[in-house]
Amino acid sequence: MGRTKVVGPAGRYGARYGVSVRKRVRDILLRKNAKHTCPFCGARGKTYRISTGIWKCRKCGNTWTGGAYTPTSGLATYLKKTITKEWT
Ligand SMILES: [Zn+2]
Incomplete structure (x- = not known):
């Protein structure tokens, strides 16, 4: 390309x-x-985007939803914090 x-x-x-x-x-x-860090195993540069908002890690094999162009979006970080606060 x-x-x-x-x-x-x-x-x-x-x-x-x-x-x-x-x-x-x-x-x-x-x-x-860019080389992103896997939110599950912490591997750097092993994540890649399957489709818009869908990310996968080559090391641990996890698939997750994130931002359209980044593995985690600002909203995801915010929700995670809020949810953790509510449940514990
Ligand atoms: Zn991983």
């Missing part, structure tokens, strides 16, 4: 869609493909 100096992984779109849009896509793609 084409990568460019200016728009990185969004370089696969060639000269299409305009620079500002491709720069925005670059930020999202970089976040999606």
Whole structure:
């Protein structure tokens, strides 16, 4: 896949869609493909996205739902905290 100096992984779109849009896509793609830490086993760089919001770890095999472009979203962190507080 084409990568460019200016728009990185969004370089696969060639000269299409305009620079500002491709720069925005670059930020999202970089976040999606970055090395994330598995929330179950703590392995780094072993998580990958199956589909929008669905993440899997290559090490422990867990599948979970998270953010669209990151394994955990801000809302998920907030809910986890709130739920733990309520149940214990
Ligand atoms: Zn894991």
